[in-house]
Structure formats: structure tokens, C-alpha cells
Amino acid sequence: MTRYSDLYDIAVVGGGNAALCAAITAAKAGARVIILEGAPLPYRGGNSRHTRNFRCMHRGPMSPLIDAYEEDEYFNDLMLVTKGKTDEHLARMTIRTSEECLPWMQEHGVRFQPSLSGTLSLSRTNAFFLGGGKALVNAYYNTATDLGVTIVYEAQVRHVHREGQAITHLDVEIAKAPAVTIRARAFVLASGGFQADLDWLARAWGPSARNFLIRGTPYNRGVVLKDMLDQGADSVGDPTQCHAVAIDGRAPKYDGGIVTRLDCVPFSIVVNRDGQRFYDEGEDTWPKRYAIWGRLVAAQPDQVGYALIDAKSIDLFMPSVFPPIVADTIPELAAKMGLDPAVVQATVDDFNAACRPGTFHPTELDGMATEGLATPKTNWARPLDTPPYYGYQLRPGVTFTYLGLKVSDSAQVHTPDGPITNLWAAGEIMAGSILGQGYLAGFGMTIGTVFGRIAGKEAAAHVA
């Protein structure tokens, strides 16, 4: 195809937040840029289209963020969730740079709004995109178009040609046609993680991974990541790890996004396929616990859990997109959910008998704990005794994977023989360089914005 035969200054692989930040930065520096987005137009923007906020350092009030959120507090928050598995140098640089990202984003069309209802606790630390991540992605595509960036959809990059310490060109399948060659003088890889490749997940996690649901785009299959790893690029992050949360079992296999989340666990008892409880549902507040429930459910037989709730608690959490299963008795509810009614009734009876009186407080640790159970519930433990009873099926929903390319603080991709002179990476594909496990809400977009801009700047300087 002659259209793509030109020599571009910079080819950006991917079409999400990190790719767009890189492309815009490079184009503004005067480079001729092409974006190769593997997805078709309606699905452009990868996982970024499902996001709602980014976490931003600020030394004083900075609209829409209130008060201050300084480097040390931010860094400590990160250390807590990653249990120390954090690259301090890169993390601190990312945190410091996040402050200048907010005005940069506004300048390039992103609009913010006060925290969404039900997320007020984040109004100091996280800036919410008006309209969510797809609005952000739309704004960036318009900005990139206005800057003269060439944008190609359904452009699946299959292979990155490395010659020594340089990249020469890409093999790209456009609209499922046989691969064409796209040449550029510098390259930015921003094609996300590999979580949509169930085979890869199954190899890393075991066959049960095939039962996982993928919360985001089906287009992040790690093709480019694998290609680079096969060519000896330095890698970082545990290949067997992925970030998974418990979501509604009826969610679509891919792209269910935010609406499939279920916030009912603290006010429920959760049983497995065999009708047994398996973990303390009230261990901590939900924002601090939602991320472990994906793995908890994944470890149960058939990778499924069942949350049981009574009428007292049904209005205590954000509505879910799927209606709950409803029944007037526990055995009836169990039967409707495909569980053994007698076993579930026994589990509920044991639980109810272990509950103690106390003052119930849905929004704070209220200490209403069970007594004498092998698996206690340490907060919000109230007997299930008020019909109708409600049930939700839970399954693990994968957000992203941790394995990635190891980059330097200039976003450059490295090999054991040193850096690749004209290759940079940004976003999920290199996020493992910063956080090895755990996740801090809003940090994914921060990494993509910070490193996307660095990659764009460095690549533009390289070709200038």
C-alpha cells in the first residue's frame, strides 16, 4: 500500500492514553507522527477508554483537586499497596511529574469535574475526567488530528524489526490485509499489557484463567510485548501476576468496564460453589479490599463466588448493572443460584448464630464481628434474616497484567547490550518498571501520561 510507504519521523504503536500523549508531544515538537491503533475506530483507546480519573500530586488546591497531596504522602500510599515492590526513583519521578500533567491535559482538550457521587473520598487525590476516559481519548484524537498526526485504525503491529541496537521498521496488518512495512526513524511502544490473550494468561496462571473475565479491551493481547521479549528486551514484573477484582459473573467476557463491578461484599456473606464461606468479607473498607477479591474468587473451585445479602443491606452500595437474584428464603435463593440449598442454609445458620449485637456503621469499620467461626467476619456482621434475600454471582475480572518492558527514566527500552537507540515505551507495557504488585487507583493513567510525554519528547529529540 503506497499510502504508508513514506518514512515517518516517529511511529507510535497503540492508541490509548500513553500512545496519544506521546504522539501529541512529538507532533508539537515538529515531528511527523503516525499512530498505529490495532482496534477499529469505535473501540479505539484501549483500556484508557474505561478509566475515570488519574492520581495527581499537588502542593496546594488545583482545580478540581482540593487541599494538597504531596510527594511523600503519594509515595507512601504507593508503597502500602505494592508492599514495597516499587522502584523508588521512577515512582518519585512519576509522582513529581504528575503535577504538571493536569494543566497539560487541560491544554490538550481533557476536561475535569468534581468527584463523582459516591467517590468523594478521592476528591483530594484523583482528578476525574468529565465524561470518563473515552471523552479523554476523543479529545486527544482531535488534538492529534489537528496537529497533523496520521492515524490508522485496525493497524495491528505484528513485528518490530530490530537490527543491533536500533529498530528499522514495523510489520503491520491493516484492516486484516497482509502485512505492510511501516518505516520510521524512531518508535514508541504503547500497546498495553497482554491480559486479553487468554492462552497467555492460562500459561501463566493455569487453565482456570480461561474462566476469568477481562474488564477492558480485547485488543491488548501483548503481541508487541511478546515480540520484544523474544528479541531480548529487558523485562520486569512477575509474569504470573495480574490485577483482578471480583465482578458480576454475568459480565461480558471483554470490555464490561466499570459497570460490572460489585461493591456488595462487605455487606454480604460470600460462599463458594460448595456453599462454604472462604474469607473475611468485613476485613476492611471496600476501597482497600476490592483488589484482593479477584484472586480470592479465582482460587475457589470453578473460579466463582456467590454473595448473599438480605433486605437490610441491599441499598448500602452503588447499584449494579445486573439485577440481583431475589428469593423469599435462603434455600430458594441457593437453588436459584445453582447451589445446594441445605448446605447454604447451614452456612447461613452458623453465620447468624455467630453474629453479636453492636452498632452498625456502613461507612466505617464498626467492629461488628462474628464470634467462634473458623472464617470470621470482622466488621459489618449482621445476621441474614430479613427477606427478600438477594444474590450476586462473582467472578474474577482482570484489569491488567504486570509483566512489561523495563525502561529507564527517559522511557527508553533496554537490552542486556544497552539501550535501543531509537525505541521508547510508555503506559501499561512498561508499568511493571514502577509497580511490581498491587495497584493504586488512578496510577495507571498517571504512568501513561508521564511516560507518554517523556517518550514523545525523547523520540522527537532523537529525530530532530
Next chain:
Amino acid sequence: MSLDLAPSLTATEEARRQIEICNACRYCEGFCSVFPAMTRSKAFADGDLTHLSNLCHNCRGCHYACQYTAPHEFNLNIPAALAEVRQDSWERLARPQAVARMFHERGVAMAGLLVVALTLFFALIAAARPTGGEGFYAYMAHNLMIAIFIPAFVAPLALIGLSLRDYWREVGGGRVRLRHLAKAGDMAGRMKNLNGGHGDGCNFEDGDRFSQKRRIAHQLMMWGFLACFAATSSGTILHYVFGWYAPYPIWAPPKLLGVPGGIAMVAGAIGLAALKLRADPELGARRVWGGEMAFIVLLGAVAATGLALYAVTGTEAVGPLLAIHLATVMTLFLLMPFSKMIHGFFRFTALVAEAGKLEKTR
């Protein structure tokens, strides 16, 4: 399961399916009044949906920002879903419903009524031409005009009043306070719900890019219309209260309001029609596209013929132009309850109701 795509859903059921998805997402909370209103409920009764649909200004921001639009299986199209419910509410709460349905859907019906009105006024001017009178009144006596237009204005307004009363019951509106009216006046006066929440405007004619064009065109139309209405009213007052008869000089209220108002309406009509041609019809109530376009043209014609009438003062053209102008005005008045004109009444009422509901949740 509520997410199954059953094509047999009614407009209200389809809107409910979609709004329930939004209520679990809420990413669009900042665009307009609809989403904050939505978060008050977990379940949506028919009346709630009627209310939300009349709050929606069809800015389309939530469509282009939505990660669940087709080809996604959730298949969201909030602007269209709410437009259908809104349109249904205007037709269902009108009386007679069948008349409303006909005029909303068919521009041809409106054209038909216009022809009838034209015939009437040409015949009247030919048959009942007064012997005295100056200016327009040399062609048609002032009292005759009043005798025709007062009932043609008041009767439709009475029908609208009944519809709004039904609407108020259906959406569970509370007691109206002056401050609710003031709030609604401010929202409509600046058309806040078309500014996107961020002030960049709406997504109408240019895909996911924001623009102020529709908001500006609409405000030209709306304020122009209100100015023309004020001009006509001031003329009536001058006539009956002060005994000062038309034609008025350029500095008198009827001209001072009417000429800029008329120009604004013509500009607004051209703008709204042009934008409508460029906008994606799939994000509105498809079946009434023709009726809506006819309504824009009618408003433009009312203003243009009014201005033309002023321009030809003293010439032979006044007679036929007067007949044409009066016919367009008559058509507009008669169709107030049965055309897109009803939107101003319903939407304003929705904004008043919402001002009250907001107070209750605080």
C-alpha cells in the same frame, strides 16, 4: 436479564434499560442536569423517565463519551433513547393525541394547515377589507385581527396548561416556589444544559468535537422569538391602553424589539436548520425529524415575513404579505400544543420541577 437486547421494548423500557447502566457508571455526571437527577434513584418509574427525558437537552455529550455505544453489546444511545421517551410524553400528554402525533411527525401536515390559513387570510382581506384604517389596518381591521388571534392563542395555551398539569403529576413535581422559577429561567436563559458542563458547548453537528453553534443558534431563535412576542404585546398595550396606533416609529417598543428579534429569529432558523442537516439523525427521535425541520422553517417564515412586511411599508405588496405573515403566525399559534413548540413549555417545566427536586435531596 435486563441487558438482553429485546427489540420489542417500549421507548420507556428501553430508556430504563439504558439509564440503569448509566446509574452504575455515572461517568457523564458533569455534562448536564440529567445525570445528577438520575443518581437520586436506584429504580426508575415511568414518571422518573419522563422527567429525565425532558431534562435532557440532546447535547449528545454522553453518547460520544460512552464506552458502551454500538457495536458494544450494551448498545447505549442515551440521547436517542431519551428523545423517544420525551417525544412520546409530548404526544401522550397532548389532547387530542392523534392530532399531536400527526403534526409532530409530518411536516406536510403543517404545510397543509398553513395553506388553509393562507386561504383564510387572503379571503378575509379580499372580502372584509375595511374602509378606513392606516398601514396594515387599511387591509384588515384591528378588531378583526384581535378577534381571530386572541382565541387562536388562548385556546392552544389552555390545552398546553392541561398537558403541563398532567406532566407535573406524572413526574411528581412538588410545590413551586419563586426561586425554582428563577433557577429554571437562568438554566433556560443561558441554555446551560447545552454548554457541556465544561463550557465548550455540545456535540451536535461535528461528531465528538464540541461547539457552541447550536447553543448560539438556539438562543438567537429563543430570545428573538421572545423579543418578537414582547413587540407584539407592547403594540397591543400601546393600542388599547395608550391609544397609540400602528405604524410605530423605529424607536418605539414594537419596532425596537421586533426588528432585532425578527433578524435574530431568521438567523437562528438558518443556523438550526443547517446544523440539523449535518447532525446524525440516529441520535435523536428519528420519526419526527421531518416535523422538527418544518417547525424550524415555520419559525423562520414567521420572522422573515414580518420583517418583509416592514420593508414593504406603503407599497402594494403589503396586502399579500400581510396575509402570508398572519397565516404563518396563525399556524404557529394553533400548533403550539401539537408541534415542537411544545418543547419550550415541557422543558421549562422540567427545569422548574428539577429545581424543586434538587432542594429536597439536599
